[in-house]
Structures are given as structure tokens and as C-alpha cells.
Amino acid sequence: MTTYAALLRGINVGGSRKLPMADLRSLLTGLGHDGVRTHLQSGQAVFSAGHGDEESLAAELTRAIEARFGFRVDVIVRDHAYLRAVADACPFPAAELAARQLHVTYYSAPVTPERFAAIDSAAHLPEEFRLGDRCLYLYAPDGLGRSKLGEALSRRPAKGLIATSRNWNTVLKLVELTDPEA
Structure with a gap:
């Protein structure tokens, strides 16, 4: 199982x-x-x-x-x-951030940097994103609801690709809930 x-x-x-x-x-x-x-x-x-x-x-x-x-x-x-690998690979200092500042978007398939090439990352600072394995990490200091970068990232739809985002607390809770040793 x-x-x-x-x-x-x-x-x-x-x-x-x-x-x-x-x-x-x-x-x-x-x-x-x-x-x-x-x-x-x-x-x-x-x-x-x-x-x-x-x-x-x-x-x-x-x-x-x-x-x-x-x-x-x-x-x-x-x-x-x-789920554990996604949490472990976070490129941002998760332990130092509030959960509302860090989000993971899970994708149904791998995404490449080319998908986001049109986004001017410097224009959205201090917000940042990094790609992972079938996921994207978003640091949004003012939260996702106010994130201009989050909005720009979500406007990059691809036919047949599913994407759904979770805040860092939920990311960690899902690791905990799925742990067969728990």
C-alpha cells in the first residue's frame, strides 16, 4: 500500500x-x-x-x-x-518565513523555464519564484492574495496541464499526513 x-x-x-x-x-x-x-x-x-x-x-x-x-x-x-522531496528541496528559507509568504504550485507534468521566460522577474522583486520537479516555489512576502508575481505566473496556462497551489503550512501537513511512519 x-x-x-x-x-x-x-x-x-x-x-x-x-x-x-x-x-x-x-x-x-x-x-x-x-x-x-x-x-x-x-x-x-x-x-x-x-x-x-x-x-x-x-x-x-x-x-x-x-x-x-x-x-x-x-x-x-x-x-x-x-511530497517530502518537494518540502526538502525548497530553495527559500522556509523556517524563517511565515507560511503565508511561501507557496508551492504543483503541476501535473514537468514545466520548463521557457514557460515563464516572458515574466520579468526583476520587476516583481522582492517576490521570487523557482522551479522544482513538477512544482514551482513562490516567495510572496505580502501573501498570495497580493502577489503580482503569483498573478503573472498563473496567467501562463498550458493546454492539458493542471496546476494547484498550497501554502507552506499545507505543504508540510501533507508530508506529515502521508508519512507511513507516522
């Missing part, structure tokens, strides 16, 4: 696409997953699965949500080892 986190994009925000966490837990359990837990109301679920891989589990959950709730939700699934 492998423990995974499912990251759902854009649910329970602004009164639309409501997906109660109790219903999400029930749905994941109904799909045959064990140890199902959710974190917050913004779309994080943790579960164990003895079959599938990240992509097939994400596709399975996307289909199940659409069938049950009538709307499509983009889902990224990542295992504990990946």
Missing part, C-alpha cells in the same frame, strides 16, 4: 463547486481506498491505495467526482516520497 495526497483544484472557493469533505472521504472509500482523511475544506485528501499510480488515481477520482457531483474537478495525486 502506498499513501497519497489528492490535491483538488478550485473547490469550495467563493461559494461555487461545493464538495463537502465528508462526501469526498466517502467517495474515496467507495473507490476502495484505505485510511482516507481530509485536510481543511480546500481540497486535500489523504488515502492509501494498493493499485494504480499517481496519474491513474487522479483520473479515477476526477471521473468519480464528476459522476457524483456533476462538475469536473482537476486532481493531482502525489505520494509521500514526492
Whole structure:
């Protein structure tokens, strides 16, 4: 059995696409997953699965949500080892920053620097970003809601690429929740 986190994009925000966490837990359990837990109301679920891989589990959950709730939700699934590696590879001094200042955007596939080449990084200082493995780290001293760089980064859509962001507290909590040793 492998423990995974499912990251759902854009649910329970602004009164639309409501997906109660109790219903999400029930749905994941109904799909045959064990140890199902959710974190917050913004779309994080943790579960164990003895079959599938990240992509097939994400596709399975996307289909199940659409069938049950009538709307499509983009889902990224990542295992504990990946989540731990993302936290460990943070290029910013995470321990010295407030959680609202540091965010990770998880991508469904690798992204290259060319994707963001048109962004004038110097114009957004002191905000900064760095690419990781299927993720992007964003340092936004005034928080994501006020981040001009975060806004510029989110305007770089790519067909078929899913992206969803989490603050540093959630990044660390997902590492903790997926840890098979915990």
C-alpha cells in the first residue's frame, strides 16, 4: 500500500463547486481506498491505495467526482516520497518565513523555464519564484492574495496541464499526513 495526497483544484472557493469533505472521504472509500482523511475544506485528501499510480488515481477520482457531483474537478495525486522531496528541496528559507509568504504550485507534468521566460522577474522583486520537479516555489512576502508575481505566473496556462497551489503550512501537513511512519 502506498499513501497519497489528492490535491483538488478550485473547490469550495467563493461559494461555487461545493464538495463537502465528508462526501469526498466517502467517495474515496467507495473507490476502495484505505485510511482516507481530509485536510481543511480546500481540497486535500489523504488515502492509501494498493493499485494504480499517481496519474491513474487522479483520473479515477476526477471521473468519480464528476459522476457524483456533476462538475469536473482537476486532481493531482502525489505520494509521500514526492511530497517530502518537494518540502526538502525548497530553495527559500522556509523556517524563517511565515507560511503565508511561501507557496508551492504543483503541476501535473514537468514545466520548463521557457514557460515563464516572458515574466520579468526583476520587476516583481522582492517576490521570487523557482522551479522544482513538477512544482514551482513562490516567495510572496505580502501573501498570495497580493502577489503580482503569483498573478503573472498563473496567467501562463498550458493546454492539458493542471496546476494547484498550497501554502507552506499545507505543504508540510501533507508530508506529515502521508508519512507511513507516522
